[in-house]
Every structure is written in structure tokens, then in C-alpha cells.
Amino acid sequence: MAEPLRIALAGLGTVGTGVIRLIETNCDMIAARSGRPIKIVAVSARERNRDRGVDLSSYAWVDDMQAMAGRSDVDVVVELVGGSDGPALTLARAALDAGKGFVTANKAMVAHHGLELAELAAIKAAPFAFEAAVAGGIPVVKGLREGTAANALNRIYGILNGTCNYVLSEMERTGADFDEMLVAAQDKGYAEADPAFDIEGVDAAHKLAILAAIGFGTRIDFEAVRTEGITHVRASDIAQADALGYVVRLVGMASLDDDGEESRLLQRVRPCLVPFRHPLAAVTGPTNAVVAEGDFSGRLLFQGAGAGDKPTASAVVADLIEIARGQCGAPFSVPVTALRQCAPADPGQREGSDYIRFTVADKPGVLAEITAAMRDAGVSIESLIQRGRDRDGGAVQVAMVTHEGPERCVTKALALLEGSENLAAPPLVMPILKD
Amino acid sequence: MAEPLRIALAGLGTVGTGVIRLIETNCDMIAARSGRPIKIVAVSARERNRDRGVDLSSYAWVDDMQAMAGRSDVDVVVELVGGSDGPALTLARAALDAGKGFVTANKAMVAHHGLELAELAAIKAAPFAFEAAVAGGIPVVKGLREGTAANALNRIYGILNGTCNYVLSEMERTGADFDEMLVAAQDKGYAEADPAFDIEGVDAAHKLAILAAIGFGTRIDFEAVRTEGITHVRASDIAQADALGYVVRLVGMASLDDDGEESRLLQRVRPCLVPFRHPLAAVTGPTNAVVAEGDFSGRLLFQGAGAGDKPTASAVVADLIEIARGQCGAPFSVPVTALRQCAPADPGQREGSDYIRFTVADKPGVLAEITAAMRDAGVSIESLIQRGRDRDGGAVQVAMVTHEGPERCVTKALALLEGSENLAAPPLVMPILKD
Numbered sequence: 001m002a003e004p005l006r007i008a009l010a011g012l013g014t015v016g017t018g019v020i021r022l023i024e025t026n027c028d029m030i031a032a033r034s035g036r037p038i039k040i041v042a043v044s045a046r047e048r049n050r051d052r053g054v055d056l057s058s059y060a061w062v063d064d065m066q067a068m069a070g071r072s073d074v075d076v077v078v079e080l081v082g083g084s085d086g087p088a089l090t091l092a093r094a095a096l097d098a099g100k101g102f103v104t105a106n107k108a109m110v111a112h113h114g115l116e117l118a119e120l121a122a123i124k125a126a127p128f129a130f131e132a133a134v135a136g137g138i139p140v141v142k143g144l145r146e147g148t149a150a151n152a153l154n155r156i157y158g159i160l161n162g163t164c165n166y167v168l169s170e171m172e173r174t175g176a177d178f179d180e181m182l183v184a185a186q187d188k189g190y191a192e193a194d195p196a197f198d199i200e201g202v203d204a205a206h207k208l209a210i211l212a213a214i215g216f217g218t219r220i221d222f223e224a225v226r227t228e229g230i231t232h233v234r235a236s237d238i239a240q241a242d243a244l245g246y247v248v249r250l251v252g253m254a255s256l257d258d259d260g261e262e263s264r265l266l267q268r269v270r271p272c273l274v275p276f277r278h279p280l281a282a283v284t285g286p287t288n289a290v291v292a293e294g295d296f297s298g299r300l301l302f303q304g305a306g307a308g309d310k311p312t313a314s315a316v317v318a319d320l321i322e323i324a325r326g327q328c329g330a331p332f333s334v335p336v337t338a339l340r341q342c343a344p345a346d347p348g349q350r351e352g353s354d355y356i357r358f359t360v361a362d363k364p365g366v367l368a369e370i371t372a373a374m375r376d377a378g379v380s381i382e383s384l385i386q387r388g389r390d391r392d393g394g395a396v397q398v399a400m401v402t403h404e405g406p407e408r409c410v411t412k413a414l415a416l417l418e419g420s421e422n423l424a425a426p427p428l429v430m431p432i433l434k435d
Numbered sequence: 436m437a438e439p440l441r442i443a444l445a446g447l448g449t450v451g452t453g454v455i456r457l458i459e460t461n462c463d464m465i466a467a468r469s470g471r472p473i474k475i476v477a478v479s480a481r482e483r484n485r486d487r488g489v490d491l492s493s494y495a496w497v498d499d500m501q502a503m504a505g506r507s508d509v510d511v512v513v514e515l516v517g518g519s520d521g522p523a524l525t526l527a528r529a530a531l532d533a534g535k536g537f538v539t540a541n542k543a544m545v546a547h548h549g550l551e552l553a554e555l556a557a558i559k560a561a562p563f564a565f566e567a568a569v570a571g572g573i574p575v576v577k578g579l580r581e582g583t584a585a586n587a588l589n590r591i592y593g594i595l596n597g598t599c600n601y602v603l604s605e606m607e608r609t610g611a612d613f614d615e616m617l618v619a620a621q622d623k624g625y626a627e628a629d630p631a632f633d634i635e636g637v638d639a640a641h642k643l644a645i646l647a648a649i650g651f652g653t654r655i656d657f658e659a660v661r662t663e664g665i666t667h668v669r670a671s672d673i674a675q676a677d678a679l680g681y682v683v684r685l686v687g688m689a690s691l692d693d694d695g696e697e698s699r700l701l702q703r704v705r706p707c708l709v710p711f712r713h714p715l716a717a718v719t720g721p722t723n724a725v726v727a728e729g730d731f732s733g734r735l736l737f738q739g740a741g742a743g744d745k746p747t748a749s750a751v752v753a754d755l756i757e758i759a760r761g762q763c764g765a766p767f768s769v770p771v772t773a774l775r776q777c778a779p780a781d782p783g784q785r786e787g788s789d790y791i792r793f794t795v796a797d798k799p800g801v802l803a804e805i806t807a808a809m810r811d812a813g814v815s816i817e818s819l820i821q822r823g824r825d826r827d828g829g830a831v832q833v834a835m836v837t838h839e840g841p842e843r844c845v846t847k848a849l850a851l852l853e854g855s856e857n858l859a860a861p862p863l864v865m866p867i868l869k870d
Contacts, residue, residue, distance in 0.1 A: 022731050026587055032652065032769040033584045137732035139582025146581075147574025149468045150752035152461055217467065279738065282717040289736075296457050297572035297749035301724075301738040303714065314732035317585035327762040334467040 002036035005324040008068040009059075010091055011080035012045035015105055015132075017052045018309035019078065019316050024054075030317065034324035038317070041073050069094035076101035076127070076323055078316060084108035096120045096128060101328070103319045105132035105312055111206035111222040114213065118336045127328035129319035134207045135160060135288040137311025138304040139318060144215045144292055145333045151294025156215045157253040157433075160207040160269075162286030162306040163198035164230050164250040166190045168238070168271070169284035172247055177235045190286045200229035201250060201269040208252035212267055215292060216256050216342070217334045224344040225267040232428050233271050237357055240385065240399045241430075244355075246273035247281045251433060257345040264345035273355050273432045279303075280433070348408030353382070353432040356410065358398040359425035366422045370398065377413035380405060395424040401432070437471040440759040443503040444494075445526055446515030447480035450540055450567075452487045453744030454513065454751050459489075465752065469759035473752070476508050504529035511536035511562070511758055513751060519543035531555045531563060536763070538754045540567035540747055546641035546657040549648065553771045562763035564754035569642045570595060570723040572746025573739040574753060579650045579727055580768045586729025591650045592688035592868075595642040595704075597721030597741040598633035599665050599685040601625045603673070603706070604719035607682055612670045625721045635664035636685060636704040643687035647702050650727060651691050651777070652769045659779040660702040667863050668706050672792055675820065675834045676865075679790075681708035682716045686868060692780045699780035708790050708867045714738075715868070783843030788817065788867040791845065793833040794860035801857045805833065812848035815840060830859040836867070 007023075009016055023030065023038055031037040043056055044065035062068055068077050069091060077095035079102065081088045088109050095102045096117060104110065110117070110133045121128035131141045135158075144156070159165050163185055170181045182199065185191035197203050205225040213220035230250050238248050251272040256263050274281045279301050283289045288306025293299050305311040322328050332339055360366045367386065374381055380403035387397045402410065414427055442458075444451055458465065458473055466472040478491055479500035497503055503512050504526060512530035514537065516523045523544050530537045531552060539545065545552070545568045556563035566576045570593075579591070594600050598620055605616045617634065620626035632638050640660040648655035665685050673683050686707040691698050709716045714736050718724045723741025728734050740746040757763050767774055795801045802821065809816055815838035822832045837845065849862055 018731070022585055025730070026585060029587060029652070030585060032773050035770070137729070138735060139578055142582050143574055143578065146757065147577050147753060148749070149756045150457055150461060150465060150749050152464060217464070279714075279717060282714060294572070294749060295460070296453070296745040296752075298740040298743075298746050300573060301736070303736040303738070305733040308733075310731040311733050314583070314585050314729060317731075318582060321584045322581065325764060327764060329760060329762060335470075338467050 004037040004039040005034065005320065006039055006041045006073055006075045007078055007320065008042040008062070008071060008074040009040055009078045009080065010044045010065040010068060011082070012043060012052055013080065014309035015312045016045070016080045017054050018313035019080070020054045022313040022317050030321060034321045036324055038320050038324055042068060042071060044068060066091055066094055069098045069100060074100060076103060076320065079104040079106060082106055084112045089113055092117055093120065096124055096126050099124045099126050101127035101323050103129050103316060103323070105130070105316060107133040107203070107206040107210065111209045111220065114210065114220045114331070115336070118331045121331065122336045127323045128331045129322065129328055130331070131319050132312045132315035134210050135290060136304070136306045136308060137314045138288060138290065138302050138306070139315065140211070140290045140302045141214060143302050144211060145329065148292050148294045148297055148300065149333065151297050153215045154293045154295065155253065155255045156211050156290070156292050157251055158290035159249055159280055159283050159288055160204040160252045160306070161198055161250060162288060163191045163195060164204070165283065166286045167199070168230060168233065168248050168250065171235055172238050172242070175235055175239070178231060178233060199231055201227040204250060204252045204269045208254055208267055208269055211290065212254035212265060213332045213339070215254070216265065217332065217339055218265055218342045219339045220332070221265065221344070224265065225269060226347060227269045228271070230271050236387065236397055237428065240357070241273050241355065244401060245276050246432065247276065248272070248430065249274045249280055249283070251280070256342070257349065263342055265342040266345035266347060266350065268347065271430050273430050275433065275435055278433060278435055348406060348411060350407040351404055352407065352434060353404050354402045354410050355430045355432060356400050356402065357428045358423060359395045360398055361422050361424055362394055362396045367398065369420060369422055370417065373413045373416040377416060378405065378409045379413050439472040439474040440469065440755065441474055441476045441508055441510045442513055442755065443477040443497070443506060443509040444475055444513045444515065445479045445500040445503060446517070447478060447487055448515065449744035450747045451480070451515045452489050453748035454515070455489045457748040457752050465756060469756045471759055473755050473759055477503060477506060479503060501526055501529055504533045504535060509535060511538060511755065514539040514541060517541055519547045524548055527552055528555065531559055531561050534559045534561050536562035536758050538564050538751060538758070540565070540751060542568040542638065542641040542645065546644045546655065549645065549655045549766070550771070553766045556766065557771045562758045563766045564758065564763055565645070565766070566754050567747045567750035569645050570725055571739070571741045571743060572749045573723060573725065573737050573741070574750065575646070575725045575737045576649060578735070578737050579646060580764065583650070583727050583729045583732055583735065584768065586732050588650045589728045589730065590688065590690045591646050591725070591727050592686055593725035594684055594715055594718050594723055595639040595687045595741070596633055596685060597723060598626045598630060599639070600718065601721045602634070603665060603668065603683050603685065606670055607673050607677070610670055610674070613666060613668060634666055636662040639685060639687045639704045643689055643702055643704055646725065647689035647700060648767045648774070650689070651700065652767065652774055653700055653777045654774045655767070656700065656779070659700065660704060661782060662704045663706065665706050671822065671832055672863065675792070676708050676790065679836060680711050681867065682711065683707070683865065684709045684715055684718070686715070691777070692784065698777055700777040701780035701782060701785065703782065706865050708865050710868065710870055713868060713870055783841060783846060785842040786839055787842065787869060788839050789837045789845050790865045790867060791835050791837065792863045793858060794830045795833055796857050796859055797829055797831040802833065804855060804857055805852065808848045808851040812851060813840065813844040814848050
């Protein structure tokens with residue numbers, strides 16, 4: 001059998017130790033599939049003496065992880081430290097610059113610096129792979145890069161954050177409000193002590209930017225992702241959606257809109273109303289799911305565990321096997337020089353239906369003001385329901401679903417209503433996912 | 436850009452013309468992803484002058500498709516003729532023997548002769564790929580071969596036949612019986628005029644044998660697939676399952692059972708009861724879906740269109756892109772010499788719950804006889820429902836769900852009841868899919 005692929009592992013948290021366990025547990029099978037053994041030669045982490053439940057004695061300990069990039073006994077550096085910049089980025093640059101392969105689960109770094117790293121990898125002809133950066137154990141980077149390679153994709157969308165999906169589907173199951181279910185998620189280990197990155201949609205936005213770049217062959221543009229989290233979704237919204245035949249999910253959605261002269265990229269993370277019959281409606285708990293719609297393949301769904309030490313380790317080692325086979329392709333599906341620069345699309349041009357919830361004072365004339373604003377902005381109302389006083393006291397909830405129309409009209413209607421004394425809280429708009 | 440990959444296409448039915456349309460429509464994108472153009476140079480079919488809606492004038496017409504294997508201007512032969520043996524197999528052998536790449540959508544041929552062809556491909560160092568042979572446009576061959584490559588898989592199962600899934604989910608939706616929905620499927624083009632291969636489970640068995648070989652790294656063994664179709668499933672079974680919290684789906688299931696000394700492979704295609712909450716329960720119509728359970732990845736689901744000209748073309752061209760990139764790996768995930776020979780597992784050892792439906796004479800003592808047979812065979816009954824006379828006249832339906840236990844006990848109970856005058860029809864056993 002050929003020479004082993006020699007790995008240096010930076011970061012020994014749950015994912016790092018998961019990778020060690022996986023490589024030890026399945027070493028024979030991995031060697032058979034790789035055509036050669038995959039061998040960890042060096043490891044590095046902040047604390048050397050912490051008990052991690054794995055035996056590190058057969059690996060060289062490296063105090064300064066940056067030194068890994070310079071080791072002549074290392075073929076691939078695996079970075080599981082995290083953080084979009086700082087030591088992780090320094091290590092990525094150093095490893096690729098030294099011509100070594102670089103594998104990472106770091107979605108923030110790939111979202112912010114993926115293009116630069118792919119350029120460096122191309123110059124050095126060094127493998128650069130990040131299956132684990134998107135949707136944990138689901139092989140969706142490979143799915144988009146290779147599985148749908150023959151297709152022009154129309155849309156890529158999905159449930160990209162397990163914390164949000166757990167909270168929303170538990171709100172749905174129990175009828176409880178957001179705050180209560182967030183605490184439940186923290187208790188179960190599905191949410192961090194500081195959950196902001198997850199519940200504000202930033203984590204999903206990182207993943208969406210990566211998927212869009214791969215699926216559309218565009219230069220990654222995380223800054224252009226319009227992101228909205230789930231903190232404003234109320235139990236009453238979920239009940240209302242249910243009555244209308246929908247569930248609420250945080251959906252990351254990317255589409256390439258052709259405005260005649262050039263293609264523009266729309267990237268958004270938002271809570272959406274998903275029809276009961278849509279496969280994403282059945283995705284509950286911390287599961288992730290990605291849909292890719294190809295012009296020939298039709299709608300493809302990839303679903304599985306979006307996080308966790310073992311699924312993430314599965315994705316990291318899949319990348320290593322590919323590198324060991326010598327089959328690691330362009331990180332973003334086409335050579336980095338062929339990636340297109342797409343300007344962000346104007347979301348106002350999106351044609352669709354929206355759910356809009358107003359929290360209003362319970363007095364005469366409120367509905368008249370809202371419906372007049374809709375009329376003046378050209379928004380056509382399909383259904384409207386006014387519910388009794390909510391638990392906050394005097395305010396009343398008015399929910400409506402619009403007929404399909406350009407999003408800019410809804411934006412205009414809300415602008416007309418801005419500052420109205422009748423509104424007790426900012427309205428919440430959730431698009432209805434088109435089947 | 437590098438030299439084009441030159442293709443000869445045998446078979447110009449709906450899939451063949453779909454491949455031509457796809458390569459013409461997305462040629463620039465395919466070239467960008469392949470690193471070189473993919474160019475059709477020759478085509479062959481039985482009738483030359485049929486109007487297929489595509490312009491064939493720029494391709495060489497080959498009267499005898501076997502001649503394609505000998506052409507010096509061809510790198511890869513794509514076979515879309517069909518049939519497990521005959522001309523398709525002759526062409527496969529000739530193409531690989533000539534050192535050409537060989538791509539096929541022919542599940543019957545791969546199920547029967549995939550091992551022989553993989554051996555020949557290995558000897559000749561010729562690419563051999565068949566993504567389109569399983570589940571149409573879903574990249575599940577790649578998903579199992581590469582996406583889950585780091586995992587030991589526990590089970591591979593799924594909905595592998597769109598005709599059966601359409602019929603079963605329409606029976607569920609409408610309450611109609613099998614025969615009526617089969618005609619509806621034929622009207623919609625989801626079932627062939629002669630539907631035997633589909634409804635008897637043979638088509639699903641072909642795909643299951645291929646997935647099992649890839650996922651478990653075993654020598655493909657189609658003969659060992661125990662296959663049962665959906666022709667005996669009645670509307671009343673589906674209603675009964677619904678009342679118990681299940682839907683009925685034709686499930687292909689493969690698992691590697693360790694009996695201490697050696698691994699044995701269980702491969703089965705059977706109608707099963709699928710819990711409402713399981714993702715396969717949400718798969719309706721002609722859609723396919725495959726679940727792979729890895730020891731690290733956990734449960735992964737791949738879902739999409741299981742047939743049709745465009746999805747199948749998407750899979751064929753994905754294989755061609757991979758070959759153009761020079762990244763085509765071992766067809767069954769490990770080198771053919773490393774594939775294990777696994778004896779078939781004894782299905783009697785399966786531990787699980789079953790749904791059993793008896794059609795019995797409506798007279799005293801029937802239930803006593805059935806329950807006594809269950810007791811004597813060691814089958815524990817969880818629930819039992821006797822329904823009124825069915826439409827056939829005097830017969831009555833008795834449905835039960837067993838507690839979890841070895842399948843051999845159920846088999847024994849049915850053997851004890853064989854020949855009983857109280858049974859008006861052979862019993863139907865459907866296993867309950869474990870979540």
C-alpha cells in the first residue's frame with residue numbers, strides 16, 4: 001500500500017477528539033477507501049494536560065500550532081480551532097503557503113476568507129477542503145460541487161442552523177414562546193450560553209454564503225447576505241401559520257436572478273412560512289436540510305445532523321479520504337479564476353407572498369389605516385385575521401397573508417405605516433416559501 | 436483549455452436525448468467544472484430516422500453500436516440501451532476491454548454483472564461509473580461512495596421505486612385499492628404498460644444490491660436480495676396502518692449483521708410500515724429517498740426525483756464530469772480486489788415488530804386458533820384489531836402488531852397456521868421500520 005497521508009490536527013475540542021476517535025475506529029476501512037492509511041502525526045491545542053478521553057501519546061505534541069505548517073512530516077493540516085480570523089486564519093495561510101493540504105470545519109473563516117484561501121491553494125496546487133463547514137455530517141458541499149455538477153441551479157435553500165430549528169420546532173410542538181424554548185435548547189446542549197450567532201442567523205448566513213459560491217460558481221460574498229434571526233417570532237405567529245397550513249422555519253435561501261443584463265445574487269436568511277407538504281416542514285429538532293433545485297436534476301434534498309462531534313468528524317475525514325485519493329477538486333466547484341463576481345440582487349424585486357403580523361392598539365380605525373397603506377403601496381391582501389388581546393395586555397395582533405407581488409410593495413407599505421401611533425411594535429414579515 | 440472528453444452515446448430514448456440536451460444546454464458550465472469540454476462525437480440507436488426532437492447532424496451515426504468500443508475518437512461510451520444482458524453487456528465488455536471509460540444508467544446490468552465489469556475496469560484502468568443506475572438524479576452513489584466514506588454504515592434503506600411509491604401514496608391519499616391506483620399510475624406515465632418489474636420489487640432490488648455493495652464494500656449479490664412487491668397491499672391495510680400511526684412504503688433495506696464470527700448481509704425489498712415521524716413517511720408520489728446510517732455521520736437522507744429523462748441525464752453527466760476531471764474512483768468504493776464476499780444473513784434472526792394481516796372466515800374459534808399459533812411460536816401480540824367483513828364477501832380482516840421479537844417466530848406461527856380452513860387468503864406480513 002502507498003505511503004500514509006500524514007495529518008496535523010490543530011484544536012482538540014469535541015470535534016478534534018471526534019476526528020481522532022474516527023480515524024482510530026475506522027482506520028482499516030479508511031485505508032481501503034483512500035488507497036493508503038491516514039495517519040495523525042501531530043496535534044496541538046491550548047491546554048496540553050486536559051483529559052480529553054483519547055490517548056494522545058502516539059502523536060507529537062506541538063505547543064505552537066503555527067509550527068505545524070512548517071513540519072516536513074505533515075501533508076495536511078486540519079484546523080478545528082474556530083474563529084473567522086486570528087490563529088485559525090494565520091494557520092490556514094501558512095499551511096497553504098507551505099504547499100500543504102488544508103482541511104477545516106470553520107464556516108466563519110471560509111465565509112470571510114474562503115476566496116483568498118482558495119486563490120492561495122490554487123497557486124500552490126494545495127488541496128483545500130471544508131465539507132465540515134456546512135451542515136455537519138451532511139455531504140452537501142460534495143453534493144453541490146459534484147453531485148449536481150451538470151446542472152444550472154435555480155435556488156439553493158435550507159435549514160442551516162440546528163439551534164434555530166430546534167427552538168422553532170419546539171415552539172411549534174409545545175406552544176411555548178421563544179425565550180422559554182431557547183432556555184430548553186441551552187439545557188439540552190443545542191444552544192450555546194451566548195446564542196447570538198445562532199439565533200440572529202449569522203451562523204446560517206456563513207453556511208449559505210459558502211453553498212451559494214459553490215452552487216452558482218460565484219465569488220463568495222458573505223457581506224451581501226441579508227440576515228434576520230428568529231428572536232421576533234412569537235408563539236402566536238406559529239399558531240397562526242399552523243392555521244394557514246404552514247410551519248415556521250429559519251431558511252437560508254440563495255438564488256441567481258437574471259435582470260436581463262447581468263446575473264445578480266440574492267442571499268438571505270429569514271424565518272419563513274413553509275407549506276406542510278414541503279419536505280423542509282418535516283425537518284424538526286437540530287436537524288439540517290439543504291435543497292438544491294437544478295435545471296435537470298429537479299429538486300434534491302440532503303438531510304442529516306447539522307452539528308455534533310461525530311457528524312462533523314465524518315465530514316472532516318471524508319475530505320481527508322478525498323485528498324488521500326488525490327481527488328480533491330476546486331473548492332468552489334470551478335477554478336478560482338473562473339468564479340464570477342455577482343452584484344447583490346435587489347430584494348425588492350422578489351415576487352412572492354408574505355405573512356405580515358402587526359401588533360396594534362385595540363381601537364377604532366387601526367385596520368383602516370393598515371389596509372389603506374397596503375392599498376396605497378399596491379399590496380393585495382389574500383387573508384387577514386385579527387386575534388384577541390395578546391398576553392402583553394392592550395395590544396392586538398393582526399396577521400395577514402398577501403397575494404403574490406413584488407417585495408418592494410410590502411416594504412413601501414410598512415414605510416407608510418412607520419411611526420404610526422397605532423402600531424405597538426414593529427411588524428414582522430415572513431415570506432412564504434414557494435413550493 | 437485541455438482536450439475535450441469525447442463521448443459515444445448508445446441508446447437515444449428519452450434518457451439518451453436528455454443527455455444530448457443537457458450537454459448542449461449547459462456546455463460552458465460543464466466545461467468550467469470539468470476543466471475541459473465534454474463533446475459527443477458519435478451516437479447509435481436502433482432507428483436512425485425517428486424524430487427525437489434533437490439535432491443529431493453534428494454527431495457521427497453508428498449503425499452497429501458495438502463498433503463504438505473500437506473507435507479511436509471516443510474516450511467514454513455511455514450506454515442507455517437497457518437490459519441486463521444482450522447488447523448492453525456486450526458493449527460494456529467491449530468498451531472496458533478497449534480501455535475506454537464506460538458510463539451507464541442500467542441498474543439491471545450493474546446488479547447482475549457489476550462485479551465482472553468492475554474487475555475488467557480495474558485491469559484496464561478504465562473509468563466505470565453508474566450514478567444514474569440508482570435513484571435517478573439523486574447523487575446517492577457518490578453520497579455513499581465518498582460522502583459517507585469515513586463511516587462504517589449500519590443500515591442503508593430507502594424508497595427506491597417511484598412507481599410503487601406513487602401507487603402506495605395515492606392509495607393512502609384516495610383510499611382506493613391497488614388495481615385502481617396502478618391504472619392511474621399508468622395513465623400518468625409513472626408505470627409501464629407491463630409494470631411487473633416495478634410492482635414486484637425487482638427494480639428496487641437491483642438498486643438495493645448496488646447500494647449495499649457500495650455502502651458495505653461487499654461483492655454485489657443481487658441473487659441474495661429477498662424481494663416482495665406491493666401487489667398484496669390492500670386499501671384496508673393502509674387504513675389500518677394509518678390508525679396505528681404508520682404509512683405503508685416499499686422499502687429496500689440492507690444491513691450488515693455480525694453474528695460473532697463473520698459479517699452477513701441482509702438485503703430485502705418489502706412493503707413496510709413507516710412511522711409518521713420518519714422522513715420516509717413524508718416521501719410521496721414518484722420521489723425516491725435513500726437513508727444511510729453511519730457510525731459517525733448518523734442518519735443521512737438523500738431525496739429527489741428517482742426517474743425521468745432530465746434527472747437521469749443529470750446523473751449521467753455528473754459521472755462524465757468526474758471522468759473528465761480524472762477523479763473517477765473505485766466503482767464500489769474500494770478496489771474490486773478488496774470487496775468482501777458476505778454470505779446472506781438469515782432473516783429469521785431479525786429482531787423487530789411486524790404488522791400481520793389475516794383474512795379469515797367469519798366464524799367462532801378463528802381468533803383462538805390464530806392467537807394460539809402466536810403463543811406456541813413465541814410471538815407476543817401488542818395490539819389486535821378485527822374489522823368487519825371486507826368487500827370480498829364473507830371474509831373478515833384481523834390485523835395485529837407484534838411486540839419486538841425474532842422474525843423466525845412469526846415465520847413459525849404462520850407455518851403452524853398454514854393450511855388452516857379458517858384462513859381465506861395467505862396472511863400479509865409487513866415489518867415496522869425502526870426509527
